[in-house]
Amino acid sequence: MQTVTAQAPANIALIKYWGKRDEALMLPTKSSLSITLPGLTTTTTVSKSSTQEDTISIDNKKLSGKDKQKIVSFLNIFRSTYNIHDHFLIDSKNSFPTAAGLASSASGFAALAKGLNTLYNLELSPEELSQLARRGSGSACRSIYKGFALWEDYEARQLFTPDHWPELRVIAVIVNNQEKKVSSRVAMQQTIKTSPLYSQWVTRSEQRIPQIINAIKNKDLHMMGSLAEQDCIEMHACIQTTKPAIDYWIPETRVLMQQVQKLRHQKIPCYFTIDAGPNVKIITLDQHVNQITQVALGEFFCYTLAL
Numbered sequence: 170m171q172t173v174t175a176q177a178p179a180n181i182a183l184i185k186y187w188g189k190r191d192e193a194l195m196l197p198t199k200s201s202l203s204i205t206l207p208g209l210t211t212t213t214t215v216s217k218s219s220t221q222e223d224t225i226s227i228d229n230k231k232l233s234g235k236d237k238q239k240i241v242s243f244l245n246i247f248r249s250t251y252n253i254h255d256h257f258l259i260d261s262k263n264s265f266p267t268a269a270g271l272a273s274s275a276s277g278f279a280a281l282a283k284g285l286n287t288l289y290n291l292e293l294s295p296e297e298l299s300q301l302a303r304r305g306s307g308s309a310c311r312s313i314y315k316g317f318a319l320w321e322d323y324e325a326r327q328l329f330t331p332d333h334w335p336e337l338r339v340i341a342v343i344v345n346n347q348e349k350k351v352s353s354r355v356a357m358q359q360t361i362k363t364s365p366l367y368s369q370w371v372t373r374s375e376q377r378i379p380q381i382i383n384a385i386k387n388k389d390l391h392m393m394g395s396l397a398e399q400d401c402i403e404m405h406a407c408i409q410t411t412k413p414a415i416d417y418w419i420p421e422t423r424v425l426m427q428q429v430q431k432l433r434h435q436k437i438p439c440y441f442t443i444d445a446g447p448n449v450k451i452i453t454l455d456q457h458v459n460q461i462t463q464v465a466l467g468e469f470f471c472y473t474l475a476l
């Protein structure tokens with residue numbers, strides 16, 4: 170029986186995706202922009218099953234219940250789109266410890282979309298792969314590309330290749346590795362429905378897109394980092410003002426945010442961004458990594474990642 174293997178990297182959004190304008194099609198309320206992190210990957214093997222059921226394991230753990238259903242729903246969309254009646258055996262492994270709190274559905278669904286494309290010789294273009302991955306998890310549509318990716322509505326596309334800015338680094342600081350209490354999917358629905366700040370953030374965040382593209386083009390770390398940090402703070406303000414309130418931050422998250430600001434006062438250029446969890450990603454340049462990790466982050470475990 171044919172088994173294919175596919176790999177995809179994680180990505181971190183500088184201008185965030187948070188909310189869908191179409192839940193069924195997984196279309197976003199606004200554009201988002203990310204950097205792809207090839208140091209964090211998911212490798213997935215896919216083959217056709219001889220049974221009428223999908224069998225899925227992640228990091229050697231067989232999935233059941235809600236976790237499995239999320240992937241089966243995606244496989245159902247794939248089957249109906251391409252008129253395929255097979256079921257699958259899927260085995261997925263992350264290059265980073267799942268427990269590190271970095272595990273992202275983005276690399277997982279991007280790798281699965283690539284694997285299915287290969288298994289059926291569909292010869293999908295990167296844009297079509299991006300559209301397919303989006304149906305699994307919105308942020309996965311950006312993980313099809315290396316470097317900088319922009320997601321607008323149906324698909325993402327590459328804006329700059331990694332060699333545009335080889336000195337750029339992301340330090341992922343692990344402050345807690347517990348699974349989040351409220352999933353992004355549920356929290357973003359609640360944010361749209363109940364946060365009084367949400368519509369303003371959508372407008373302001375969309376306006377940041379051309380500004381950040383310009384900053385990246387000019388390799389202006391200060392401008393790019395400031396826009397990313399502001400977008401993150403405003404997204405979390407929306408999340409924190411939902412009813413009932415959701416707070417992904419823990420005391421260590423705030424300590425690190427202050428630490429980054431302190432480093433900037435000491436003329437070390439670095440900026441933070443935070444997704445739907447407590448871990449902090451610090452954006453900086455190669456030459457400042459040692460100073461940041463050794464001096465400022467002493468007790469925290471972190472990964473340093475290039476583009």
Ligand code: DP6
Pocket residue numbers: 181182184185186187195201274275305306307308309353354443444445
């Ligand atoms: C905070 O892509 O995981 O990381 O589309 O419902 O699967 P679903 O959500 P998901 O949300 C990611 C949210 C984010 C911001 C981002 O990556 O842009």
